[in-house]
Amino acid sequence: MSYTKRVRKDLLEISPYRLDTDFPSEAIPNLVRMSLNENPLIEKPKLTQMLKKVVAKVDPRDYPEPHARIAVDAISKFHKIDPLRVLVGNGLDDVLDRLVRTFVDKDSGVLVTEPTFFMYTYYTQLCQGKKIEVMLNNDFSLDIETLIRTSKDAKLVFICSPNSPTGNQFERDDIIQIIEKCNSIVVIDETYVDFAKYSMLELTNKYDNLIVLRTFSKAYGLAGIRIGYLIGESGLVDTIKKTVHPFNVGTLAQHLVVEALKNHAYFKKRFKAVIKERNWLIQELKSIDGVTVFPSDANFILFKIINGKSSSKIQNDLRRKGLLIKDRGKIPMLQNCLRVTVGTRASNKRFLRELRRILS
Numbered sequence: 001m002s003y004t005k006r007v008r009k010d011l012l013e014i015s016p017y018r019l020d021t022d023f024p025s026e027a028i029p030n031l032v033r034m035s036l037n038e039n040p041l042i043e044k045p046k047l048t049q050m051l052k053k054v055v056a057k058v059d060p061r062d063y064p065e066p067h068a069r070i071a072v073d074a075i076s077k078f079h080k081i082d083p084l085r086v087l088v089g090n091g092l093d094d095v096l097d098r099l100v101r102t103f104v105d106k107d108s109g110v111l112v113t114e115p116t117f118f119m120y121t122y123y124t125q126l127c128q129g130k131k132i133e134v135m136l137n138n139d140f141s142l143d144i145e146t147l148i149r150t151s152k153d154a155k156l157v158f159i160c161s162p163n164s165p166t167g168n169q170f171e172r173d174d175i176i177q178i179i180e181k182c183n184s185i186v187v188i189d190e191t192y193v194d195f196a197k198y199s200m201l202e203l204t205n206k207y208d209n210l211i212v213l214r215t216f217s218k219a220y221g222l223a224g225i226r227i228g229y230l231i232g233e234s235g236l237v238d239t240i241k242k243t244v245h246p247f248n249v250g251t252l253a254q255h256l257v258v259e260a261l262k263n264h265a266y267f268k269k270r271f272k273a274v275i276k277e278r279n280w281l282i283q284e285l286k287s288i289d290g291v292t293v294f295p296s297d298a299n300f301i302l303f304k305i306i307n308g309k310s311s312s313k314i315q316n317d318l319r320r321k322g323l324l325i326k327d328r329g330k331i332p333m334l335q336n337c338l339r340v341t342v343g344t345r346a347s348n349k350r351f352l353r354e355l356r357r358i359l360s
């Protein structure tokens, strides 16, 4: 008998999330990935030094501290909050998965502003939830009125700020209005907040329906280590913990969080370097004919091709030259748009040179 008769029917209908364009199977010489918002401005020798320190502390024969206690303690001290309000997972994707599982079952409403990070939708689909879509305004700001009205049918409201792939951070007052007026759990994904103007994190003290998400993957340059976390009301965090298996984060990763936060002054300087590089790259892109550039509060830039060439062709042409960037041109509101990660000055120059050549 075929497995398809036994497997969950709804799962057969979900398309798998693919990363083929980010991890090409064919060998491409001098490949530079500028498609996943990793942070190459964090210097590799600094991370190697930190890793070496951590390795000395780790005995791989032992299970890690359950519920990532070492990392939870370091994060709670860093943010000066109660450890009972912190949940750490194997990357933020893991945390997102657990969060959605906690609230969503068949036909539960999940409000997602679009365009945004796809995984909110994906995990909702996995739980057979019902996605409620609210489009951003034309200037990529939040449509507060529609959002508040529509949220009455939603258990969760996802807001990514700064938003991917548009790059903008939403107005603080708009988000506060949503938290105060929605009768739902409001989740603010602050994956890119270290490159932006403000954080909502301290407001988790004030609002018990607010959850803030963070990750070490982007600003801290630790995507391969897989550490993400959630901050919220302690009872809520305790309930989400029921969906987490006890040894969900390895010992190495937990100790690396401690080390990274000890070195926060170093990372902070590098966040500033990324912001400087981003602003330089925006100016350079603006000087290219046939391109419209959108403002960014993140470590990536969204831009639109307006000279008749298609974004997918541009992505492919750049790929042939060893530069991987994201075509976002098929997403509603983002017709002919591409997203590029801020790289090192050398990668950025190479990208600009190739883009100019392709567009000329």
Ligand SMILES: Cc1ncc(COP(=O)(O)O)c(C=O)c1O
Pocket (backbone or CB within 6 Å): 036, 037, 090, 091, 092, 093, 094, 117, 160, 164, 189, 191, 215, 216, 217, 223, 226, 227, 228
């Ligand atoms: C907005 C947003 N949220 C969450 C994630 C997941 O991050 P992590 O690498 O910690 O799983 C990403 C990664 O691309 C992201 O862009």
